[in-house]
Amino acid sequence: MAQPSKPKLDVAVTKPTPYTFDLGLLLANDPNPLSTSVPPPEATADSNIDSSRSALEAQLAATARDGAQALINQLLTTLPLAATTSGVLLTLPKPSTPLPREKPLPAAKPPTKWEQFAARKGIKPKTREQRHAKSRQYNEETGEWERTWGYDKGGAKKRREEGMVQQDWLVEVDEKKDREEKAAKDKKKRRKA
Template sequence: MSTAAPKTPKLPVTVDKPTPYNFDLGLLLANDPNPVSVPRTTTASSDPSILESHLANVARDGAQVLINQLLTTCAITSTSSGVLLSLPHAQTPLPREKPVPAPKPETKWSAFAKRRGIKPKTREQRRNLQYDEATGEFGRKWGYQGANKAGQDDAIIEVKFNSKKEAERKEGTTVRGDKRREIREKVKRNERRMRKNQRHSEGRK
């Protein structure tokens, strides 16, 4: 003779409380103004599982009431993606964790771009990738193994005959280091422009 496991009783769908719940469906929030009546029996004080079970029942009632309110007051539509339930706008203001950021001062470049109607680059334009026809693959424009460093590690570098640049070359410099010096000079120039823009935005000269 087999003994079947006892079936779990179905919990009620309706919840009756002396004071009704307050809802903010935009935040999926249900406030229960009723005090939590914690069991005061000797068994409950000695067995923590009784208290946990009671609190779980209170939380279950709150979730059930919230679901009932959503299904009876919110618009439900059927789409190709499934059944959608439209939530109303939230009514409860939530405090910010951090203060509202102060607006950034206008730099010389931003003022110039506004006058000329220059728009910021899109995400695709800012990508550090470009197509290399020689290799048939996409590579970096700058940075590690960037296209702007092409030729730096070549074993042989061609120098134009009677080049004016070679005739005026400073003592101790080589053609191999020209590209590196050019890149470093561009970085320094950009840093100087950035500091100048910062002073201009702060009203300093």
């Protein structure tokens, strides 16, 4: 058995007081009052309560549908459309309705002692470019920029990966002298014991 099809709703929405729109926030304000009165539970039977609540739900759904339809109509009639390969694009304007904050703006923190000193002496923090320029130096042997401090200073990691070892890391040890020093320490320990 075929179910009865729902009637098609009208695309044009008319209200006694027209909507106001903020297309930047995709907002449609409906100033028309809603009748949300539900009879008190003790005055009606249980079946009447269910029917009145379902009527209220239907009224709210119809109002929400009308608001969404009015917003879509406004978007499609006032904003420029652009067709691209990924679909139709709509460019939204900047929002005009200020939204309230949940919490107030935080109070400005008092300056630290260093900030007060820097302000007195006219010291300004270095910019990102100044820090970046000082943190790297050009190595003419390799023809690359290397870090001057921190991780991979002077391209050490790259040299280790290539099998090169810095020359100042290599220290020759005189084995005979090393044995004599160890024997002298052992002899001191035996005297103290």
